[in-house]
Amino acid sequence: MPKPLQEYAHKRNFDATPEPAGARLPRESSGALQYCIQKHDASHLHYDFRLELDGTLKSWAIPKGPSLDPKVRRLAVHVEDHPLDYANFEGHIPEGHYGAGDVIVWDRGVWLPEGDPHKDYAKGKLRFRLQGEKLSGTWNLFRTHLAGKKEQWLLVKSADTQARPEAEYNVLEAEPDSVLSDRTLVTDKPPRPRRPRAKKAPLPDSLKPQLATLVESPPEGDWRYEVKFDGYRVLARIDHGKVQLFTRNGHDWTAKLARQAAALKTLKLESAWLDGEMVVNNSEGVADFQALQNAFDSASDASILYYLFDAPYLNGVDLRPCPLEQRRAALAKVLEDADDSCVRFSADFDQTPQALLDSACRLQLEGLIGKRAGSPYVSRRSSDWIKLKCKQRQEFVVIGFTDPKGSREAFGALLLGLHDPDTGELRYAGKVGTGFDSAGLKRIHQRLSPLQIKKTPLAQPPAGAEAHGVHWLKPQVLAEVSYAQMTRDGIVRHSVFHGLRDDKPARAISLEQPVKTPPSTSCLHLTHPERIVDASTDATKRDIAEYYAHVAPWILPHLKRRPVALVRAPDGLAGELFFQKNAAQLNLPDVESHDKAETGQAVMIIDQANTLLGAVQMNTLELHTWNATAQDFDKPDRLVLDLDPDPALPWKAMLEATQLTLTLLDELGLQVFLKTSGGKGMHLVVPLTRRAGWDEVKAFSHAIVKHLAGLFPERLSAVSGPKNRVGRIFIDYLRNGKGATTVCAYSLRAREGLPVSVPIHREELTELKGANQWTLHTVGERLAEGDDPWAGYAKVRQSITKDMRRRLGLE
Numbered sequence: 001m002p003k004p005l006q007e008y009a010h011k012r013n014f015d016a017t018p019e020p021a022g023a024r025l026p027r028e029s030s031g032a033l034q035y036c037i038q039k040h041d042a043s044h045l046h047y048d049f050r051l052e053l054d055g056t057l058k059s060w061a062i063p064k065g066p067s068l069d070p071k072v073r074r075l076a077v078h079v080e081d082h083p084l085d086y087a088n089f090e091g092h093i094p095e096g097h098y099g100a101g102d103v104i105v106w107d108r109g110v111w112l113p114e115g116d117p118h119k120d121y122a123k124g125k126l127r128f129r130l131q132g133e134k135l136s137g138t139w140n141l142f143r144t145h146l147a148g149k150k151e152q153w154l155l156v157k158s159a160d161t162q163a164r165p166e167a168e169y170n171v172l173e174a175e176p177d178s179v180l181s182d183r184t185l186v187t188d189k190p191p192r193p194r195r196p197r198a199k200k201a202p203l204p205d206s207l208k209p210q211l212a213t214l215v216e217s218p219p220e221g222d223w224r225y226e227v228k229f230d231g232y233r234v235l236a237r238i239d240h241g242k243v244q245l246f247t248r249n250g251h252d253w254t255a256k257l258a259r260q261a262a263a264l265k266t267l268k269l270e271s272a273w274l275d276g277e278m279v280v281n282n283s284e285g286v287a288d289f290q291a292l293q294n295a296f297d298s299a300s301d302a303s304i305l306y307y308l309f310d311a312p313y314l315n316g317v318d319l320r321p322c323p324l325e326q327r328r329a330a331l332a333k334v335l336e337d338a339d340d341s342c343v344r345f346s347a348d349f350d351q352t353p354q355a356l357l358d359s360a361c362r363l364q365l366e367g368l369i370g371k372r373a374g375s376p377y378v379s380r381r382s383s384d385w386i387k388l389k390c391k392q393r394q395e396f397v398v399i400g401f402t403d404p405k406g407s408r409e410a411f412g413a414l415l416l417g418l419h420d421p422d423t424g425e426l427r428y429a430g431k432v433g434t435g436f437d438s439a440g441l442k443r444i445h446q447r448l449s450p451l452q453i454k455k456t457p458l459a460q461p462p463a464g465a466e467a468h469g470v471h472w473l474k475p476q477v478l479a480e481v482s483y484a485q486m487t488r489d490g491i492v493r494h495s496v497f498h499g500l501r502d503d504k505p506a507r508a509i510s511l512e513q514p515v516k517t518p519p520s521t522s523c524l525h526l527t528h529p530e531r532i533v534d535a536s537t538d539a540t541k542r543d544i545a546e547y548y549a550h551v552a553p554w555i556l557p558h559l560k561r562r563p564v565a566l567v568r569a570p571d572g573l574a575g576e577l578f579f580q581k582n583a584a585q586l587n588l589p590d591v592e593s594h595d596k597a598e599t600g601q602a603v604m605i606i607d608q609a610n611t612l613l614g615a616v617q618m619n620t621l622e623l624h625t626w627n628a629t630a631q632d633f634d635k636p637d638r639l640v641l642d643l644d645p646d647p648a649l650p651w652k653a654m655l656e657a658t659q660l661t662l663t664l665l666d667e668l669g670l671q672v673f674l675k676t677s678g679g680k681g682m683h684l685v686v687p688l689t690r691r692a693g694w695d696e697v698k699a700f701s702h703a704i705v706k707h708l709a710g711l712f713p714e715r716l717s718a719v720s721g722p723k724n725r726v727g728r729i730f731i732d733y734l735r736n737g738k739g740a741t742t743v744c745a746y747s748l749r750a751r752e753g754l755p756v757s758v759p760i761h762r763e764e765l766t767e768l769k770g771a772n773q774w775t776l777h778t779v780g781e782r783l784a785e786g787d788d789p790w791a792g793y794a795k796v797r798q799s800i801t802k803d804m805r806r807r808l809g810l811e
Contacts, residue, residue, distance in 0.1 A: 002022075002055075004054070004055070004056045004081045005022045005056060005080075005081060005082075005083060007080040007081070008022060008080045008081060008082055008083070009021070009022070011080070011098040011099075012097070012098055013097060016094055016097060017093050017094060017097050017098075018089075018091045018092070018093070019086065019089055019091075019093065020083050020085040020086055020089060021083075022056075022082070022083025022084075022085065022086070032110045032112075032646050032648040032649065032726050032727035033051070033052045033053065033110060033111050033112070033113070033117075033648065034052045034084070034087055034108065034109070034110060034111070034647075034648035035049075035050060035051050035052065035087075035108065035109060035110065035111040035130065035132065036050050036057070036086075036087040036088075036105055036107065036108040036109075037049050037050070037065075037066065037105075037106045037107040037108070037132075037135070038050070038089070038103050038104065038105055038106060039065075039103070039104050039105075039106040039176075039178075040061075040099065040101060040102075040103050041101045041102045041103075042093075042099050042100060042101035043100075043101070044063070046061050046062060046063045046064075046065070047061075047062045047063075047064075047065040047066065047106060047172075048060070048061055048062070048079075049061075049062050049066070049076060049155065050082060050086070050087065051111055051126075051128075052084060052087075052111070052648070053117055053118070053121060054118070055084065056081040056082065056083065056084065057081060057082040057083070057084060057086055057087060058081060058121065059078070059079045059080065059081060059082050060076035060077060060078050060079065060141070060153055060155070061076070061077045061079050062074050062075065062076045062077075062155060063075060063077075065172045066135060066139075066155060066157070066171070066172075067157060067166055067170075067171075068135075068157055068162065068163055068164040068166070068169060068171055069157065069163065069164065069165050069166035070156065070157050070158060070159040070163050071165075071166075072156075072157075072166050073154045073155075073156050074154065074155045074156070075152065075153075075154065076141060076152075076153040076154060076155045077148070077150050077151070077152060077153070078143075078150050078151035078152075078153055079150060087105070087108060088105065088180065089103060089105070090103055090104050090105055090178060090180060090181060091103060104177070104178040104180070104181070105178055105179055105180045106134070106177075106178065106179065107132045107133050107134040107135055107179055108132060108133060108179055108180075108650055108651075109130060109131045109132030109133060109135070109648075109649065109650030109652070109653075110130075110131045110132070110646075110648050110649055110650065110653075110727055111128045111129070111130055111131075112128055112129040112130075112131070112727070113126065113127075113128045114127045114128055114129065114138070115127065124142060124143030124151075124153070125140075125141075125142045125143070126140065126141040126142070127139075127140050127158075128140075128141075131649070131650060131652075131653065131727075132650045132652070133179040133650045133651060133652045134171060134175050134179070135171070136162045137157070137158065137160045137161065137162030137163065138157075138158035138160050138162075139155065139156070139157055139158060140154075140155070140156045140157075140158060141153055141154070141155055141156075142154055142156075179650075179651065179769070180769065180770070181769065198317045198318065198319050198321070198322050198326075199317065199318050199321070200316055200317055200318075201313075201316075201317070201318040203237075203239055203271045203273075203313065203316070204273065204313065206246075206250060207235055207237070207273045207312060207313070207379065208248075208250075208379035208380070209233060209235055209248050209275055209379065210275075210310075210377055210378055210379060210380070210381075210382055210384075210385055211248075211380065211381040211382065211385065212369055212370075212381070212382075212385035212386055212387040213381055213382065213383050213385065213386050213387070214386070214387050214389065214512055215386045215387070215388065217388075218353035218354060218357070218370065218388060219370075219386065221372065221373075222372070222373040222374070223353065223370045223371065223372055223373065223386075224324065224325075224328075224348040224370070224371050224373060225348055225349055225351075225353055225356050225368045225369070225370050225371075226309060226346050226347070226348045226349070226368065226369045226371070227287075227346065227360065227365055227368065227369070228360075228365065228366045228367040228368050228369045228387055228388075228389070229277040229279045229287050229307055229346075229366070230279065230286075230287040230288065230289045230292075230365075230366045230498070231277045231278050231279035231280070231287055231289065231292050231307075232247065232277065232278045232279075232292065232501070232503055233247065233248045233275075233276075233277055233503070234246065234247060234248075234253065234257070234276060234277065234278050234306070235248070235273060235274065235275050235276075236261075236264055236272070236273070236274040236275075236276070236306075236308075237272070237273055238264060238265075238267075238269045238271055238272040238273075238274070239271050240270060240271065241265060243261040243262075243264045243265050244261075245257050245260065245261055247503040248503060248504070249503060249504065249505065251503070256296060256299070256301065257278065257301050257304065257306075258301060259301045259302065259304070259342060260278070260301065260304060260306045260342055260343065263306070263338065263339045263342040263343045264306075264343060266338075266339065267334060267335075267337075267338060269314070269315060269334065270315045270316060271313070271314075271315060271316055272311065272313055272314050272315065272334075273311070273312045273313040273314075274308050274310070274311055274312075274331070275308065275309060275310040275311070275312060276306055276307050276308035276309055276310075276346065277306075277307050277309070277346075278292065278304050278305070278306055278307075279292060279304070279305050279307060280292040280294075280295050280303050280304055280305070281303075281305065284363075286363060286364055286365060287365070287366070289480055289498045289499045290435070290440070290497075290498050290499045291303070292304065292499065293499035293500060293501070294439075294440070297443055304342075305341075305342065305343075305344060306342065306343045306344070307344050307345075307346040308331060308335065308343065308344070308345060308346060309328070309331075309345075309346035309369075310324075310327055310328065310331065310377060311327050311328075311330050311331040311334070312327070312377045314330055314331075314334070319377070320376055320377040320378070321376050322376065322377075323373070323374045323375065323376070324371050324372070324373060324374065324375050324376075324377075324384075325373060325374070327377065328348075331345065332345050348371075353368065353370065353388070356368055357388050357390070360390060361390035361391075364390075365390065366389060366390060366393065367387060367388045367389040367390045368387070368388045369385065369386070369387050369388075370385070370386040370387070370388065371384065371385050371386075372384040372385075380787070381787060383781065391482055391483075392482065392483055392485070392486070393480070393481065393482035393483070393498075394480075394481070394511070394512050395478045395479065395480055395481075395501065395504060395509050396416035396417060396418060396429055396432075396478065396479050396481050396492075396509065397416065397417040397418065397419070397426065397475045397477075397478060397479075397506045397509050398414050398415070398416065398417075398448065398473060398475075398477045398478065398479050398500070399415050399416065399417040399426065399428075399456070399457050399458060399472065399473055399475055400414070400415035400456070400470045400471055400472045400473050401413065401414050401415065401445070401448060401470070401471050401473070402415070402431075402469060402470055402471070403469055403471075404441075408441070409438060409441050409442060410441035410442050410444070410445035411441065411444070411445050411448075411471075412433060413431040413432060413433035414431065414432050414433075414444075414479055414497065415428070415430075415431055415470060416428075416429040416430055416431065416432060416479065416481065416492065416495075417429055417457070417458060417475060418490070418509060418510055418511050419507065419508075419509060419510040420510065421510045421511070421791065423459075423794060423795040424792060424795045425459040425795075426457055426458055426459060426475055427458060427459060427460065427490065428458055428460070428461065428462045428466075428490075428491070429486075429490055429491060429492055430483075430491040430492040430493070430495065431466075431492075431495070432479065432481050432492070432495040432496065432497045433495075433497075434495070434496050434497065435496040435497030435498060436497055444500060447477070447500065448473055448477065451473040451474045451476060451477065452471050452472065452473060453472050453473065453474055454472070455472060456470075456472045457472060457473070457474065457475045475506050476506050477500055477502065477506070478500065478501045478502065478504060478506055478509060479497060479498075479499070479500055479501075480497075480498040480499050480500075480501055481495050481496065481497055481498065482495070482496050482498060483495040483496070486511075490511070524545060524613050524614075524616075524617060525617065526541065526542060526545055526616075526617055527617065528541055529541050529542035529545070530542065531572065532572055533569065533572040533573060533621070533754070534572065534573050534752060534753065534754050535572070535573070535574060536752040536753055537752075537753060537754065537775075537776075537777065539754055539776055539777075541616075541619070543776065544616055544621065544748070544754075544776070545613060545616045545617070547748065547776050548612055548613060548616050548748075549609075549613060550780060550783075551746045551779075551783065552609045552612060552613075554745075554746050554783060554788075555612070555623075555744060555745065555746040555747065556607055556608075556609065556612065558625065558744050558745045558746065559605075559606055559607040559612070559623065559625060559744060560607045560629070561605060561607060561629040561630040561631060562605065562607070562625040562626050562628070562629050562630075563581075563594070563599065563603035563604065563605060563625065563626040563628075563630075563633075563741075564603075564604060564605060564606050564623050564624065564625050564626075564741075564744070565579060565580065565581040565623075565624040565625075565741045566579070566580045566581075566606075566615060566618075566620045566622065566623060566624075567579055567620070567621050567622035567623075567624070567750050568580060568618060568619045568620050568621070569619055569621050569750055570619045573750060573751070573752065577621075577750055581601065581602070581603060581604070582601075582602040582603060582604050583604040584602070586604075586615075586618055587614070587618070588604075588606065588611050588614040588615060588618070589608075589610045589611055589614050590608045590610060590611045591604050591605070591606060591611050591614075592604065592605035592606075592607075592630070593605075594630070594633075598633070599633045600633075600738060600739065601739055603626075605630060606623070621748050621749075621750045621754075622743055622747050622748060622749060622750055623743070623744045623747045624741035624742060624743050624744060624747075625741055625742065625744045626739070626740075626741055627639065627640060627697075627735070627736060627740070627742075628690075628738075631690070632690050633738075634693060634694070634738075635690035635691065635692070635693060636688065636690070636692070636693075636694060636697050636736065637687065637688055637689070637690050638685055638686060638687050638688055639685075639686045639688060639697050639700070639701045639736050640683060640684070640685050640686075640701075640735045640736060640742045641661060641683070641684040641686075641701060641704070641705070641731055641732070641733060642677065642681060642682075642683055642731070642732035642735055642742060643657055643658060643661065643681040643682045643683075643684070643729050643730075643731055643732075644680070644681050644725065644729065644730045644731075644732050645657075645680050645681055645725070645728075645729045645730075646725050646726055646727055646728060646729070647680060648727075649727065649728075649729065651768075651769065651770050653715065653729065654680075654681060654682060654729065654771070655765060655766060655768070656715070657715060657716060657729045657731075658674070658682045658684070658765060659765070660708060660711075660712060660715075660716070661684055661704075661708060661731065662674075662684070662762070664704065664707065664708060665684070665686065665704070668704075668804045668807065668808075669798075669801075669804070670686050670798060670804075671686070671687070671796050671798060672684050672685065672686055672762075673685045673686075673687070673759065673789075673790050673793055674759070674760050674761075674762060674765065674789075675745050675757055675758060675759040675760060676755075676756075676757055676758050676760065676768065676770075676771040676772070676773060676774070677743065677749075677757055677771045678743065678747070678748070678749035678751070678755040678756050678757040678758070678771060678772055678774075679749055679751065679755070679771055679772060680771055680772075681729070681771055682771060683742060683743075683757070686798075687793060687796045687798065688798060688799060688800065689797055689798065689799050691799050691800075692799070692800050694736070694737060694738040696800065697736050697800065698733065698734075698736040698737050699810065700800050700804070700805065700808070700810065701733035701736045702718070702733045703805070703808040703809065703810050704731075704733070704808065705718045705731040705733045706718045707808055707809075708731060709731070714727075714728070715728055715729065716728060716729055716730075716731060717729065717730045717731070718730075718731065718733075720732065720734065743757050744757065745757055745758070745759050745790070746758065746759075746779075748776060749772070751772070753772065753775050753776075754775055754776040754777075755771075755772035755773075755774065755775050755776075756774045756775060756776065756779045758773070758774045758779060758782070759788070759789045759790045760789050761789040764789070
């Protein structure tokens with residue numbers, strides 16, 4: 001044990017505590033000096049302040065934690081040095097051991113000494129700047145002459161622009177949680193069921209509903225099933241007697257539903273958000289969407305029933321974190337005295353889901369909604385809510401109508417359209433001519449006639465008689481249509497009209513696809529499936545295979561026709577890793593190979609599910625792809641900027657660098673897509689049309705990086721190598737040369753914990769905790785939401801223009 005860490009080791013039993021052993025000092029670091037502050041709930045809650053110096057973390061225990069107020073001096077008791085890897089430690093130190101209790105990383109980042117840190121530390125007077133997630137600006141640590149078993153120091157904030165009076169702002173109360181995870185305090189005791197609790201909170205001004213994911217078959221597990229109503233989704237907001245009713249898109253329909261609003265008012269709730277569906281039942285008690293539409297058209301709400309199924313907020317209490325059963329029990333209690341001719345509770349049924357679905361279909365219901373027991377309420381599409389449909393049915397965009405024939409009035413049929421999920425273009429999806437009554441024909445014709453236009457709104461109109469005599473319409477109105485099947489060309493057959501609707505934006509309507517079961521690994525011959533790949537999580541080779549089988553629908557589009565390089569780990573993460581760019585000595589089914597004469601180097605393409613799983617059998621962990629495809633190996637179809645930080649920098653520095661880079665790309669007029677690297681940094685991907693060659697694209701990306709580094713030299717570097725990124729972030733443009741690769745979206749990374757490179761929405765950036773936020777074990781929940789942040793990638797058409805090059809000094 002190194003001498004500086006002997007006291008640390010003497011106090012601990014590393015067979016019992018999860019703390020890092022620190023068996024040897026690291027080699028001298030070429031990076032910036034790191035610091036961390038750990039929140040430690042031991043015999044008493046305190047904060048451990050640690051500064052890297054001479055290969056260890058110099059450490060002080062601060063009972064009351066740091067303050068941003070220069071007038072407040074915090075006692076800092078000097079304790080033993082800790083190993084550098086302690087800076088990432090979060091966990092539970094067992095009872096009976098030194099420091100027993102819970103530990104989280106409250107803050108981390110870089111410290112910049114003002115002066116010689118070795119001499120100043122010896123003198124007992126350190127002045128330094130912090131660049132952290134929570135703390136910044138200039139700080140002071142100085143030794144006092146107070147008596148005690150250990151040295152008594154004081155931590156004091158300097159009076160600068162980052163200072164704030166304690167009475168105005170308490171950073172410990174404002175930001176209590178970990179910067180590494182979502183933890184407040186953690187435990188490694190035997191896991192107990194999570195018990196989210198209701199919490200008092202102000203009534204939200206608005207609330208987006210939780211949406212269900214369409215699935216092909218009932219999943220396993222504990223689920224509650226309700227009728228899938230054929231109506232309009234409506235949320236009710238109640239605030240001290242004032243009732244408002246909103247559609248899923250936030251439109252206020254209170255005036256249209258005055259009777260239902262009045263019925264809710266009689267419940268005498270102080271405040272609430274209630275979630276449900278407005279329906280009209282037919283004579284057999286089955287929801288009839290056409291009848292609901294007729295009720296709205298005639299401004300008659302007498303027959304409309306409001307079926308309520310959730311209570312996200314009730315009487316001053318936010319119930320969204322609470323389990324489904326708790327929210328529904330509270331709602332049922334509230335509705336005990338409700339007027340059931342107007343407002344009703346949506347019951348669930350205690351039968352097998354398949355039996356329920358069969359019954360629903362026999363009763364000509366639309367289907368079932370399943371909700372996972374114990375799940376919270378979230379304002380997005382979620383895998384915790386699912387829908388099972390009896391027949392194929394969805395909304396279509398009404399793009400035109402035909403003239404009536406014979407005794408028919410108003411119009412003959414409606415022409416339907418759907419948006420292509422890849423290009424966003426509106427395409428033809430067939431006609432619907434049944435399901436109308438005489439009054440409905442006239443009413444719909446009056447509604448559609450003002451929307452007539454001269455030219456088709458379709459990218460490719462139907463040929464021949466299908467387009468003859470059509471009255472084309474602005475694509476603004478939706479039609480609810482059921483159909484028996486859809487042809488390979490995307491045309492509905494045996495369609496039936498159920499009603500018009502305007503509670504959703506037309507631009508968002510595309511074909512709703514059920515979540516499919518991922519490729520099975522059962523037919524894959526997997527040798528040594530129980531071999532441990534990652535000892536930190538006990539992940540096995542079988543786990544890797546199951547992961548790639550599960551993510552195949554997401555990762556294969558990113559691998560399509562792209563040369564790929566593999567990172568293989570025959571002996572797991574603890575062994576040697578191999579980087580392989582061609583298929584030599586790999587027995588992969590259906591692998592596509594190209595020789596050196598064609599591409600400049602031998603390459604392979606892995607874009608089939610069985611080929612991908614075959615690569616896993618050959619111990620593949622990572623997949624890295626070119627910026628070009630087999631369509632033209634000499635013309636890249638994207639450029640990539642890889643933000644590679646000094647490992648000591650706080651995550652906040654990476655977020656700032658990403659936002660600065662995005663700002664420049666925005667100013668150049670380039671659309672950008674983001675993904676986590678799965679390591680330390682972020683990847684910015686810019687799709688391009690295949691016009692420029694490798695040299696031109698690389699030179700353009702280099703100019704972007706040099707421009708940014710020139711503007712922010714203290715933060716960003718345009719030169720590779722560890723010495724050139726000390727305390728800075730290198731924006732790697734070198735990945736834009738021919739043959740260079742970048743880790744593929746949804747690829748695992750060969751690192752402890754097996755993190756994943758994950759595409760994100762731009763608005764998610766500031767919510768990230770790190771580039772390794774999702775792992776083999778956690779990314780599945782995100783994918784189950786069915787939300788693709790890169791959904792519009794394929795339809796982007798952009799090039800490097802002369803004006804862009806001129807603005808970067810290349811012209």
